[in-house]
Amino acid sequence: MFKIRLQSLLRRWFIAGLLVWLPLGATFLVVRVLAGVLDTSLILVPTDWRPAIPGIGILLSLLLILLTGALAANFIGRRALGWGESLLNRIPLVRSVYGGIKKLTETVFSENSTAFRQPILIQYPRKGIWSIAFVTSEPAGEIQEKTEHTVLTCFVPTTPNPTSGFIVMVPRAEVTWLEMSVEDAMRLIISLGVVAPDVIAKKDPLAAIDPPPIAATPAADPTGGTEDDRAR
Numbered sequence: 001m002f003k004i005r006l007q008s009l010l011r012r013w014f015i016a017g018l019l020v021w022l023p024l025g026a027t028f029l030v031v032r033v034l035a036g037v038l039d040t041s042l043i044l045v046p047t048d049w050r051p052a053i054p055g056i057g058i059l060l061s062l063l064l065i066l067l068t069g070a071l072a073a074n075f076i077g078r079r080a081l082g083w084g085e086s087l088l089n090r091i092p093l094v095r096s097v098y099g100g101i102k103k104l105t106e107t108v109f110s111e112n113s114t115a116f117r118q119p120i121l122i123q124y125p126r127k128g129i130w131s132i133a134f135v136t137s138e139p140a141g142e143i144q145e146k147t148e149h150t151v152l153t154c155f156v157p158t159t160p161n162p163t164s165g166f167i168v169m170v171p172r173a174e175v176t177w178l179e180m181s182v183e184d185a186m187r188l189i190i191s192l193g194v195v196a197p198d199v200i201a202k203k204d205p206l207a208a209i210d211p212p213p214i215a216a217t218p219a220a221d222p223t224g225g226t227e228d229d230r231a232r
Helices: 003-045 054-074 075-088 092-108 180-189 227-231
Strands: 119-123 130-137 151-157 165-171
Touching: 003 054, 054 075, 075 092, 092 130, 119 151, 130 165, 130 180
Parallel strands: none
Antiparallel strands: 119 130, 130 151, 151 165
């Protein structure tokens, strides 16, 4: 008996420890990778001028991004970037890669873009099986002309790695729109469905029905008798 209770206690402690260290470890790895990528901006600084301060490369990367944005926001900067893009567009392989990535970033990070702004439910890979997806765009031109219905371009991410997935064209009428946020949907996908978003219970307007009518009581007889007495 004591051995069973000890095993149960150790198992509970072990799971509690995993719940603490797994999120911390995953967060540390992600931050470390991002910091390593941002820290590579020090290669722009001559070796003799590189300060031996941890994290200075991250600050340099952020400063470089801000300066590039400030340059691209004015007229002279736009002209210079346009001239540089025209040179890149003359190189066959670079033109395809740069053009696709630039179009993707403009679509995703644009303030007026609707890409990846709304999680949805679609029946994929067959009828009766539901999958979480994200609306990326509403295609135009040949795709809409050759389909019977108005379709939406949807991205179905894989789990636990949502950076890969499938692109499907779904009729708008068959899309179920979700009220959860994009962060909640991504958390659900990455956690293999374990971490479900909080659901706010809503009252069904059809549930509020009128109370049943109160049965009418028989009217009192002025003579003091009941209907059965009068019948007798």
